[in-house]
Amino acid sequence: MTALVVLVVVVAVALTTISAATLWWMMHAWGSPEAYESINAPRTDRPGLSFSLIMPCRDESERVMAETVRRLLAQDHPDFEVFISLGHDDEATIEAARRIAARDPRVHIAINHDEHKNKPRQLNSTLQECSGDVVGIIDAESLTAPGLLRHVDHTFRREGADVVQGAVHLMNLRSRWFSLRNCLEYRIWFRSRLHGHADNGFVPLGGNTVFIRRALLEEVGGWDGDCLAEDCEIGVRLSVLGKKTVCVYEPALVTQEETPDTVAAFVKQRTRWALGFMQVMAKGEWRKLPTRRQRVRALWLLSQQYTVAFAGLVLPLAVASAIIGGLPILAVLIAFAPLAPALMTIAFEIIVLHEFGRDLQVRIRALDYVWLVVSTPFYQLLLAAASLRAVGKYWSGNFSWEKTSHVGAHLEEVAA
Amino acid sequence: MSLLEGRHLAPVPTGPVARPSDAPETPGSLRRRGGLGRRPGPAVWVGLAVALVALVHVANLNGWPAYFDDEGTYVAQAWAVYQGDLAHYTYWYDHPPAGWLQLASFLGLPTLVGVEPSITVARYVMVLYTVVTALLVYRLGRNLGLRRGFSLGAMLLWGLSPLVVFEGRQVMLDNLTLPWVVGAMALVTSPRRNLWQYVGAGVCFGVAVLTKETAVLAAPALLVGLWAYAYRPTRAFGVVGALMASGLVIGLYPLYALLKLELFAGPDHVSVQDAVLFQLVDRGGSGNFWQVGSDAYTVLDSWLFYDELLPIGGVVAGLVCLAVPRLRCVGVLVTTMAVVALRPGGYMPVMYVIGVLPFAAVAIAGIADRATTAVASRGPRLRLAGRAGLVAALLAVVAWTGPTHADRIELALTDEGTEPYDSAVAWMDANLERDTRIAASDSYWSTLVNLGWSSDGWSGPIWAYKLDGDPIARRANLPDGWRSVDYLVLDRTILDSRLTLESKPQLSRAIRHSEPVAEWGERSTLVQIRRVVDGPAQTKLYDVWRRAQ
Structure with a gap:
């Protein structure tokens, strides 16, 4: 029992840290007026x-x-x-x-x-x-x-x-x-996170x-x-x-x-990225970054897909095992902790989506917001699948290039 | 009319809340700014003012006021936290537990040097909370654009109010909410306008609500403050961040109940549903403030006995603040709490006023600041007139409240209101075996436990009202009911209302079948120890009750 309590608590703390740090970096541009304005327009x-x-x-x-x-x-x-x-x-x-x-x-x-x-x-x-x-x-x-x-x-x-x-x-x-x-992910990356990384020097x-x-x-x-x-x-x-x-x-x-x-193309693309990030990590150039802060951040970024995939898969397990395992109530409450940054992320994403629609003059419908929330766990699953697939390929040494095909869906979107 | 105009359209460039280098309160900056041979900087004044507030709150802290029942409740429940529970009787969701969890975390340190948790130690924790709140009142004033002197004035107006000394010394949940609520307001009005400060404000607010539910009344004011001070392009993020953070923190409470299967009412177990219904519906109303003789009237009267300036002046200033954009959030808070207090027929506990007083002080200081600048901006001659007016107003206020303030502060510093309590405890320590069962008000519990009595709630000191209020546990622990009780300690708390007393058959039977053995004080300060004796009734309930009136 004690072992299970310790395990659940350790996992919960790790998950909370992962989601909170991810949330923190995601929100860079919206964090302060200075960050919001410094996008080098x-x-x-x-x-x-x-x-x-x-x-x-x-x-x-x-x-x-x-x-x-x-x-x-x-x-x-x-x-x-x-x-x-x-x-x-x-x-x-x-x-x-x-x-x-x-x-x-x-x-x-x-x-x-x-x-x-x-x-x-x-x-x-x-x-x-x-x-x-x-x-x-x-x-x-x-x-x-x-x-x-x-x-x-x-x-x-x-x-x-x-x-x-x-x-x-x-x-x-x-x-x-x-x-x-996927669209929202790009928006967050280029509007916010990238600028945070640039401030950090990596x-x-x-x-x-x-x-x-x-x-x-x-x-x-x-x-x-x-x-x-x-x-x-x-x-x-x-x-x-x-x-x-x-x-x-x-x-x-x-x-x-x-x-x-x-879906297959998406998973292929993500597998390629994940594999690429593993290559970059293994190559070790990032270790030469001058400051410790930069190295930590680089390591975080390069391993992020795994931490996030891990978080997505383990979170429900941690909560479930805490409840089913009949753990002390405090341990169960701690097992719920990672949900806090996760839910807050989704809440912020809703506003990011609204802002995206406004800035790029795309009409966002009420159903889109609902879909954004509903599709979250399934999207997490896709990312996790791609990460696991990348690990498999890494071990078997398969670094062939799986290219994403382009059908031109965005042409209609833009034309419309 | 210029009083009503927003003086600062842009945020005032005061320092951020969270950056220690800019907070004038830290000892480090105190040294830096107020070095030798220099004019004392603001940090020195703030430091002196806080020291004065702390001094007035600490001096004679265990002499006055007399221990209030609830103080014992929270100290005992904080003590129960060490035993791994939320209360040593069945926790029935009377209040969310964050208050005594905080108390427990502070009471833990002194135990390392052998000081057991007691109401006195807990009262020192209250002073700590008062000091932090005082600093935050100053910070809030600065964030709202008040000049240093006026921010300092708000801090002193609050911290030195006899009403605040009276309420603030007592171990009450409302005092524990203050740093969280004032802190949340200081965060949403911070000139840094950082998203994480809004999230932090949400967390603070959530903790405040879990400390005492009435803190929820601050919600509209906090939102108004956030809305007015936030950076517009990212304001929506701030609002969502604050709401989510507070929702997640507050959500812990129903989640806890849900996991224990006690969220909804059911047979044979306590529940949040029952507790909420009790607090909101079953609790009798207190009548209206304007009805002489009603409970609400008595409560209001007891507030005004200590201080008229802060409650009355604060509400008036709060209403004026509604018209000043930069002060509106404070106005909304004061008005909300006043309106809720005035709702006819609601339950009005005496500590309700605690939550509004810091904001009342800021409202008064804020309006004074605005009024003087408004007059001064009308030219030099008026500036002179304005100064004269300010001095005249100050004098008038001092003439109005000065004598009462001085008298009540003297009371706070010298009165020996806890003497009957101390004597009763000393008598029990000297004369009673440690295996006697003593039914008393909550405030005796931790003291007797520290003296060696059992802490299980039934074979040593017993919360008197639990004899009737926790029947399941009583039947298990005291099969013979009131006959198993050896001694009764009767005081104002137990003898407050005859009707309430008569509705408690176990307790009232114990009283009827008892004889007095020692007593101290008289009327409202009466403390009487009685021994329960077998056989026919010894006395009438009415006679016992009347002696305490």
Whole structure:
């Protein structure tokens, strides 16, 4: 009995800490007026830099690619080039890309000939063809806002930045049952948490709408060609070097994307991230971060998917075993403690969703709020499944790239 | 009319609540700011004022006022917490337990040096709570834009009020709520406007409600304060954070009852449902304040006996505060509590006033601050007139309440109201075997237990009203009922109402079948020890009762 009491209490305290810390970081931007206002809302002036934009593609539909390129070409910046980055074995996409490139001299094709294909390798080979001052990554299904480049240009010069991370939002709230939560997750990340990490000096970069000075990229040898979370990995290395990363947020300038189109695709994507994070953790670059605070935070971030998955799975177990096991009433009450930050998180998410709708002019219906709450445990299960799957793959040494396919659901959402 | 205008549209740049470096109250900053050869900084004044408040509350603390029944109740229940329970009689959800849990955590320390929990020790804990509340009153004043002098004035007006000394010294749950409620208000009006402060305010409010349910009356005022002072773009988060935090804390109470299967009423067990019905419905009304002779009238009269300025001036100032945006939250709190007090026919306990007094003080100081600035802003000549007016007003107030204040404070510092109690205890210590059963009011319980009597509630000191109030436990522990009781200690608490007494057959039979052996004090201070004797009745209940009136 005593052993069970100790176990339940220890687990409950751990879970409470995990959820409370996650809540704390999630709420960064809404925590104080200063944090709310310091989102580096970009401004514009006369452009002063040139850009090379890399658009990594694999098995993409022509329609999706064409729209992404059309949006890029609509940028009001005078000096940029677009590289559609492809693998040599992906002939259908190459054909489509050629047709798209033929329409505008600013669009080029870059073909990677590595035997094993993945995103970082395509990026590295494309980097060799870039000539702009700044290299930007734009995913194949991303709809960029027209003024983005001018604002990023200005931010680089005003802030003396080495890296500028733009914001990405998923827009197809209702495509699948998990889409709403997925969209909200991006909103919270780019509106709030990322800025908290930037304040702390450790920024795990995103893989999309991220801009890095080309000279710096060449200096650090580009991306890690074996890492499944190449974006996070390079972020760690740049943070270790003390490079200045500025995260910008402005609703009108966010890049719009889509959620994975099936549960399987979503789990694959998350497995890839989880596996990538494990690689980054194992590689150990984060240990070189200068301050203890940064290292703790990095460790937390890299292991977060497991702690959160663990929390999601164990929480009901802890509560149930405390009740069924006939534990002393105080132990049972302690077992309930992790519910407090969890419920508070959901309450805050409801307002975040409201704010999201307001900022991006998306109508949020009453049913969406209900769905947000109802889908929470199931979404947790998906995340936990992906994490467990990643662990399995890690042990069996399977690091192959499972790509997310893009159907263009966000195009309808945006058109509507 | 400028009195009614918001003087500060932007938040006043006062220091944050939670950052110690900015809180003038800490000893560290005291040294820093008030170094040698410099003009004393605000920290020195705050420190001196708090010391004065503490001194007045501590001096003669176990001499006055006479021990009140409830003090014994809470000390005994705090003591029961050490034994791993919430009460040594069946816990029947009379009040949520956070009050005596706090008390228990403070009573635990002195036991390490051999000082057993007693009402005296608990009264020192009350002084600690009073000191913290006084500092928070100052902080709240600053947050609301009051100048230092006026914030300090609010603190002293409250801390030195004879009514506050009277109520504040007694071990009562309402005193334990004060730092939480005033702290919650200081947090929601903090110039830092941080989300976690709002969550913290919600937690404070939740603890306050679990300490004493009446704290729930502060909810509208706290929301008004949060709404007025919060940063607009994130205000919704603040409101939700505060509501969630308080809901989660308060939720522990029904959760506890639910887990024990005591949330809803049922046969053969206590329940929250029964307790709530008792507190809200079954408890008799106290009549109306304006009906001479009603309970409510007597209660009001007892408040005004100690202090007229704070209750009356506070309500008037509170009403004016409703029209001042920056002070509205305080106005709402005072008004809410006043309206609830005035509802006809409600139950009105004497300690109800405790919760409103700190805010009454802030309201008075706030309006005084506004009035002087309003007059001063009308030009130099009026400024002079304003100063003269302020001085005149101060003099008038001193003339009005000064003599009473001085007299009542003297009472607090010198009276020996607990003497009959102490004598009775000394007599029992000297003359009674430790295995005697003594039915007395709650305040004797922990004292007798410390002297060696049993603490099981039945074979040593017995809460007198439990003879009739806990029949299941009585039948189990005292099969012979009142005949098993050896001695009775009768005091004001037990002899308060003849009707109540007659509704308790066990207790009243014990009284009828007893003879006096010793007594101290007279009338309302009477303490009488009686021995229960077998055989025919010895006395009439009425005669015993009348001696205490």
